[in-house]
Amino acid sequence: MGMTMTQKILAAHAGLKEVKAGQLIEANLDLVLGNDITTPVAVKEFEKIGVSKVFDKDKVAIVPDHFTPNKDIKAAEQCQCIRKFAHQKEITNYFEVGEMGIEHALLPEKGLVVPGDVVIGADSHTCTYGALGAFSTGIGSTDMAAGMATGKCWFKVPTALKFVLKGKPMPWVSGKDIILHIIGMIGVDGALYKSMEFVGDGITDLSMDDRFTMANMAIEAGGKNGIFPVDEKTLEYVKAHSKKDYTIYEADEDAEYEKVYEIDVSTLRPTVAFPHLPENTHTIDEVGDIKIDQVVIGSCTNGRLEDLRMAAKILKGKKVAKGVRTIVFPATQKIYLDAMREGLLEIFVEAGVAVSTPTCGPCLGGHMGILAKGERAVATTNRNFVGRMGHPESEVYLASPAVAAASAITGKITSPEEIV
Amino acid sequence: MKAKGKVFKYKDNVDTDVIIPARYLNTSDPKELAQHCMEDIDQEFVKKVKKGDIIVANKNFGCGSSREHAPIAIKVSGISCVIASTFARIFYRNAINIGLPILECEEAAKKMEAGDQLEVDFDTGTIHNITKGESYQAEPFPAFMQEIIKADGLISYIREKVN
Numbered sequence: 001m002g003m004t005m006t007q008k009i010l011a012a013h014a015g016l017k018e019v020k021a022g023q024l025i026e027a028n029l030d031l032v033l034g035n036d037i038t039t040p041v042a043v044k045e046f047e048k049i050g051v052s053k054v055f056d057k058d059k060v061a062i063v064p065d066h067f068t069p070n071k072d073i074k075a076a077e078q079c080q081c082i083r084k085f086a087h088q089k090e091i092t093n094y095f096e097v098g099e100m101g102i103e104h105a106l107l108p109e110k111g112l113v114v115p116g117d118v119v120i121g122a123d124s125h126t127c128t129y130g131a132l133g134a135f136s137t138g139i140g141s142t143d144m145a146a147g148m149a150t151g152k153c154w155f156k157v158p159t160a161l162k163f164v165l166k167g168k169p170m171p172w173v174s175g176k177d178i179i180l181h182i183i184g185m186i187g188v189d190g191a192l193y194k195s196m197e198f199v200g201d202g203i204t205d206l207s208m209d210d211r212f213t214m215a216n217m218a219i220e221a222g223g224k225n226g227i228f229p230v231d232e233k234t235l236e237y238v239k240a241h242s243k244k245d246y247t248i249y250e251a252d253e254d255a256e257y258e259k260v261y262e263i264d265v266s267t268l269r270p271t272v273a274f275p276h277l278p279e280n281t282h283t284i285d286e287v288g289d290i291k292i293d294q295v296v297i298g299s300c301t302n303g304r305l306e307d308l309r310m311a312a313k314i315l316k317g318k319k320v321a322k323g324v325r326t327i328v329f330p331a332t333q334k335i336y337l338d339a340m341r342e343g344l345l346e347i348f349v350e351a352g353v354a355v356s357t358p359t360c361g362p363c364l365g366g367h368m369g370i371l372a373k374g375e376r377a378v379a380t381t382n383r384n385f386v387g388r389m390g391h392p393e394s395e396v397y398l399a400s401p402a403v404a405a406a407s408a409i410t411g412k413i414t415s416p417e418e419i420v
Numbered sequence: 421m422k423a424k425g426k427v428f429k430y431k432d433n434v435d436t437d438v439i440i441p442a443r444y445l446n447t448s449d450p451k452e453l454a455q456h457c458m459e460d461i462d463q464e465f466v467k468k469v470k471k472g473d474i475i476v477a478n479k480n481f482g483c484g485s486s487r488e489h490a491p492i493a494i495k496v497s498g499i500s501c502v503i504a505s506t507f508a509r510i511f512y513r514n515a516i517n518i519g520l521p522i523l524e525c526e527e528a529a530k531k532m533e534a535g536d537q538l539e540v541d542f543d544t545g546t547i548h549n550i551t552k553g554e555s556y557q558a559e560p561f562p563a564f565m566q567e568i569i570k571a572d573g574l575i576s577y578i579r580e581k582v583n
Contacts, residue, residue, distance in 0.1 A: 040448045041488055048575050051582055067446055072461075074446035124486040124510055140488035141516035145577045154564070188433055189480040193509050222480060224509055277433060326530050364442040366493070383484060385437040387460040 002252025004160040005227055006195040009135040009249050013118045019258070021159040030061065030134075030146040031112060033121030035360075036064035036075070039082040039251035041141035042122060046085075046148055054089050055151030061093040061112060062086050063103040066360045070384045071367035101332025101358045102126035104216060104300035109332055111242025112168075115230045116249055120153050121143070125300050125382065127218045131211035132238065133230035133248065138219060153392075158224045160195040161186070162257040165202025167266030172416045174310070175210030176302055176380065176400040179217045180271040182263070184281030194258065197251065198228050202265045208237045209306040217382055220278040270415055272378075273398035276386045281415060284415040294377040295320070295408040297401050298329025298356070299363045300401055302380035305335050307401040312344040314405035314419050315351040321411030326353045327369050333358065353408070365389045378407045421542045423500035423521065425472035428458075428465060429534040434477050435484035436511065440493045442485075454496035461504065471498040474540065476532045478504065482511025488518060495520040501540050503547065503558070505529040512537050516565055517574040525558035 003011065003018065011019040013027035032054075034042050039062055046099075054060050062082055067075035086094035093112060099105070104125050105112050115133035119126060124138035139153065147153050163182060183190070196218045203211070211228050218226025228234070231247045238246060269283035297311050308330060320326045328348050330336035336358065337347050348355050362369030363381040371377055371390030376397065379389065384396035399407070402416040409419055438461040440453055447453070458465035475494065482490060486490035491514045494502065502515065505526040515522045521542050528547045533540070537550040543557040561569065571577035 024562065037442075037445050037487060037489075041492075044448070045575050049579050050583065072446060078446060078448070122486055122488075124484065126486075138486040138510050140486050140510060140517060141573050142488060142514060142517035146574055149578060149582060188483060189506065189508070192480065192506060219510075222483065222508060361485075364437070366442055383435075383437070385435045385484060387441055388437050392460040 001256055002254035002370040004195060004255045005197055005229065005249050006135055006160060006225060007157055009116060009118060010155060010157055016376045021157050023157045024154060025157060026152050026154050027118050027286040029120060029147055029151050029153055030117040031059050031061060031119040032144060033061045033103060033107065033119065033123065033126060033396060034120050034144050034399040035066050035123050036068060036079050036082060037066045038122035038141045038144065040078045042148070043081060043085045045145035049145065049149045051149045054091065054148045055088045058092045059151070060091050060148055061107060062091055063095050063100060063106060064097065065102050065358065066096045066102055066364065067366050068100065068359055069097050069357065090254050091387040099321050099333060102300045102303055102360055105304055105331035105335065108132060108212070109241060109334055111244060114238050114244045114246035115234060116247030120147050124219045125216050127223065127225050128212055128216040128300060130215035130218065130227035130360050131208060131223050133228060133234055135225055135227065153211060158193055158195045160197050160256045161191055162260045163196060163198050164200040164260060164262045165265050166200055166262065167202055167264045168205050169265045169268060171198050171396030172270055172402045173268050174400045174402065175206055175213040177268055178265055179214040180273050180278070180398065181268050181277050183217065183221045184271070187220055187278050188279045189222040191218065191221040195226055196221065196223045196226040198226065203228060204231065207306055208233055212304065213301055220382055264361050270400060270403050272403060272413060273384055275384050275395040275397065278384060278398060287413045290376065290397070290413045292324060292407055292412060293375040294369060294371060295324060295326040295377040295404050296362050296369055296377055296381060297404050298331060299360065299381040300331065301382045302401050303329050303335065305338050307380065308335065308339045308344050311401040311405040312347040314402060314416055315353065315409065316347045318351055320352045320408040324408055326408040327356055327362065328353050329356045329358060331358055362389055378404045378413055380404050423472060423474065423540045425470065425474045425500055425538065427474055427476050427532050427534055427538060428469070428538040429532060430461065430475065430477040432478040433480045433483055434461065434480055436487050437484055439490040440487065445487065445489055448479065448489065450492050450496040453493040457493040457497040466497065469498050472500045473498060474538050475499055475502045476529055478529050479506045481507050483508035486510045488514045491515045491518055491520045499563040503528050516568055519569070519573040523558040525556050528556035528558065531556070
């Protein structure tokens with residue numbers, strides 16, 4: 001029996017010729033990641049292990065991106081704790097505010113993840129790097145500590161779901177709409193413990209930014225990882241960003257999948273996930289009249305340059321509706337600079353949009369855009385759970401940057417087709 | 421090892437944001453976290469929970485964020501065990517790694533009600549509902565995970581290996 005792409009990467013990192021679904025293995029890690037929420041707990045656990053050094057100071061990345069720039073004294077102390085740890089352990093890839101970006105946009109941009117890698121991160125959206133043809137998955141702080149000490153992590157080899165994409169998406173339909181459609185179809189536990197492998201002619205037309213968005217949200221379907229085959233676009237991206245050696249793995253033709261889904265992306269519409277689960281999806285045509293108080297464009301899901309370009313295209317020469325607080329968060333300093341040089345930030349500011357330094361802030365209800373009781377937001381983020389962006393009686397509607405920008409202009413959830 | 425206590429019952433997809441809202445994640449102090457456990461889904465939980473009590477839920481318990489603060493808050497609040505039809509994968513790993521006993525049992529999740537008195541035997545996976553006079557059988561852990569649990573969590577397990 002053949003292996004899936006994920007199984008092949010795991011087998012190679014466990015020093016095995018072959019692995020089977022359900023098998024428990026120990027894999028060598030290419031990168032271990034943590035942020036300012038999860039790393040303080042990992043530091044405490046690391047100290048208990050009793051080793052003096054991390055397994056490889058070049059293979060640990062620590063990114064204080066959640067409550068930074070420090071939102072309060074407690075957050076400042078958590079950041080101080082991880083800064084000291086990074087300094088003591090001589091961690092090469094510690095990124096301070098000023099060079100910091102949202103971790104899952106930052107690491108690929110810095111060339112720290114390449115095809116064929118095995119990456120664990122104490123952040124559930126670590127699955128983002130599947131866009132590069134790597135195996136990457138979220139774990140907790142204790143696994144992060146163990147990974148930093150040993151360079152290894154145990155995994156149960158997952159089964160897989162195959163998503164065969166066909167056709168070319170219509171204008172205003174992005175990777176966000178495709179992944180929301182998929183989560184709506186299979187549910188928030190539809191891929192529980194499984195790999196989601198995205199293949200087919202339909203992915204050829206998807207940009208790297210679209211692929212990052214899709215792999216990023218594999219966790220919202222319960223997936224262990226989401227992964228794309230490596231093609232010319234991947235290699236172009238990798239060569240532009242990294243000097244690391246990479247390995248291309250391909251699924252065997254006779255690989256076994258639990259289920260195969262065929263999706264004609266040309267038939268998809270802009271899609272919105274209603275509160276309080278990412279699976280509560282509706283096409284833009286079914287939304288109805290939903291007034292909003294805030295729009296957030298950014299996050300590890302949709303804070304990349306193409307996302308900002310899309311939003312700027314819609315907001316150019318227009319004003320956001322009075323009373324709708326609209327905030328754009330470029331995901332990294334490089335994206336911020338590129339957006340500035342392209343004139344995107346000027347378009348945003350002229351439209352009445354607040355532009356923030358990179359932070360995860362509002363996505364998880366941390367800071368920089370918290371909702372009051374009864375308020376509604378359209379966000380390009382990834383979760384719309386109860387209380388996710390603030391008060392437990394506030395609401396988050398998940399959408400693409402195009403829908404979010406169009407909604408900012410009208411003050412209600414709106415299709416970009418109505419604006420442009 | 422056994423646990424005995426009364427049931428707090430929840431539905432599908434209890435996410436880590438309601439188990440411990442992110443607004444409290446500017447600390448990693450377990451006692452502080454426990455004070456806000458389940459706050460956004462059940463404001464009575466912290467007031468009512470007693471040492472040994474048991475959380476029972478339907479599918480996909482612990483979905484969402486990788487925050488280990490979620491199982492830590494549950495454990496330190498006094499909960500002895502979480503039983504669900506299924507667990508989200510990161511929560512499952514985290515619970516084992518920090519030594520919070522969890523059991524997957526669909527029958528138990530469906531039949532148990534809030535307030536039921538339970539006795540759980542982790543060695544056999546048997547869940548006895550004292551109130552209803554019923555017993556349910558959960559899948560025992562794979563041998564590898566039992567080793568981690570026996571070592572009292574992943575860190576002790578690793579410590580034995582590296583030192």
